Amino acid sequence: MDFHLEQNLSNLRNTVPLVHNITNFVVMNYTANALLAAGASPVMAHAVEEVEEMVSIAGALVVNIGTLSAHWVAGMKAAMVTAAQLGKPIVLDPVGAGATSYRNETLTELLDVASPTIIRGNASEILALAGASVQTKGVDSTAASDLSLEAAWALSKKFDCVVSVSGAIDVIVKGNQTAFVSNGVALMTKVTGMGCTATAIAGAFAATVADPFEAAVSAAAMMGVCGELAYRNAKSPGSFQIAFLDCLSEITPAHLAELAKIRIS
Amino acid sequence: MDFHLEQNLSNLRNTVPLVHNITNFVVMNYTANALLAAGASPVMAHAVEEVEEMVSIAGALVVNIGTLSAHWVAGMKAAMVTAAQLGKPIVLDPVGAGATSYRNETLTELLDVASPTIIRGNASEILALAGASVQTKGVDSTAASDLSLEAAWALSKKFDCVVSVSGAIDVIVKGNQTAFVSNGVALMTKVTGMGCTATAIAGAFAATVADPFEAAVSAAAMMGVCGELAYRNAKSPGSFQIAFLDCLSEITPAHLAELAKIRIS
């Protein structure tokens, strides 16, 4: 399988997709800037009074539960229902899944109203989400990385969606397909919202790439490659977060394709 | 007409006006930092329980509808009523006007409780706002830029306020007066919240310049000139947003007056 990274980023930049984000307070500014830098157009709107109209003019919906409260959950549900009806891609970030019952219950409610196109989280979030909705084979006999892969497969099958697990090596699964993206640097874990940004960028690719699996792989590669480029000049978290935005804007489609390290199994 | 940019910026910095912002989640940090850098003192408070007291100690009120919800609208209305009663300048940013019915209806409600001193938006927002509240002459026979100018004039007359339309060339109108500010760089459209920041800076000038038209022109010039200065050293959006804050702080009143490109018609 070939992932057409060059063409996908070119298309994203030519299309300038509107990405509707219902996301958390911590990362809103950064993910909006990342979407702009990458070539998309962000809009943030959460009120139940307007999310249906907003998602109807957007190319994709990104839902992120980082800083939940009741009226935001109502907006998330309404937006997801409309997105599903209109066939718009939905990208879900289960931030902090497993940390509190409220997050777990909210995720169950959200997944009840519509299946996401892509779920993107870190290993512990994917494990928690899978644990809440599917049966895994138990922890004892399985290595952690195998476990999260198993959880990703289970989630993917249950919701018929792509599951993207961020880590030192990103793992993206859909049905029988599995891709590994081994770009990125450890410093990315020291900047808040890098995972949320990966989710937002997945929304931008999902709005412009027909195959959600390819969209998720393209987004993971874009994040990892730009992380590596930013790290060349910025070794500390403050300057890194700024350099990363610069790289999202400066990277050429050809350079992305050249630097991406993707393995399929 | 002469705009006294040097004196206006000096006054702003000597006065350090308190600017009360009820603004959106995406830009709050950036507009607060921009106000501080320019020489003002920002405060953010949205609860209906406290906005009346807060606006009463402020020099100006900035209302921005970027991320609406019902209890924020209640706070906006209460603050605008109090500001109008106390004669404090009100600057309104109709973010996303025209995108959803909820935004249009909220703008109608806000404009019903008090007329702003300055309305600042981009061309599509000003067109949408004018379309919702005044009759324009139709799109067919008029170029887009002429149309937004016509919309700005109509809004200005209807609400007896200054209307500032941001774009490659900013247009500021009040009654029969029209000013064009041709500073700025295209990269400003790739940083989230630059328009919201223009609105906040307009609030700072409105708090310290007697004539609202001159305040709006001064703010547009300050934004555009600092954009040009920042662009000298920062060509990508991450580093540009940081350089822009630096320039807001570093620019001297004399340098602002020297670099501003203002034309009156």
Next chain:
Amino acid sequence: MDFHLEQNLSNLRNTVPLVHNITNFVVMNYTANALLAAGASPVMAHAVEEVEEMVSIAGALVVNIGTLSAHWVAGMKAAMVTAAQLGKPIVLDPVGAGATSYRNETLTELLDVASPTIIRGNASEILALAGASVQTKGVDSTAASDLSLEAAWALSKKFDCVVSVSGAIDVIVKGNQTAFVSNGVALMTKVTGMGCTATAIAGAFAATVADPFEAAVSAAAMMGVCGELAYRNAKSPGSFQIAFLDCLSEITPAHLAELAKIRIS
């Protein structure tokens, strides 16, 4: 008294404490990044549905009233009650105390449900908070700096907590102990949320240092020293805020201990 700064910062970084923040919209991104850079792990969660669970897995709770509204206050109270029951340190930032009745009343309510471990604010906030809850000896015969010291002592006695007053010289009091930290640069007042960041960093030290007085002094020293280091390369507010995050990450425990200027009386 010796403050073991080197060991305290080493412990913080080895422990990577989870700091639960219920803070304001303006600073959330920056304080999360500051906590990560310093070596802690931030989580933001405000909903009454989940704060009890969240605080139970955290090392400390930080409550900051910068952008209040009713359902956030409910979350703050629930979190403080749980933190007190579980013996977790609580750090309270009374942002804007004295500016509105709503802030004063909210602070009274919060202090009724649980005594904080550390209260950190600027002089006017500490004076307002003390004025609302204890009797000071009157303004006329006392210099301002003496007054805020008197207010800090009064608050410390009333709530049996540490009180940390930020300023050109930070003053930290607990019972009969008083420490003065004379690090820092004036430019810190031109970046929004530096005070809120001091509060968050105090939360990180409170989670990992047994003595709250020593935790508060360590946090004040960390902030001031990193401010001085950042200022070496960044003299304007935009670049300073980024350099400051870099310094929080780069500073070694030994360097912190070497540069801290602490006086005890």
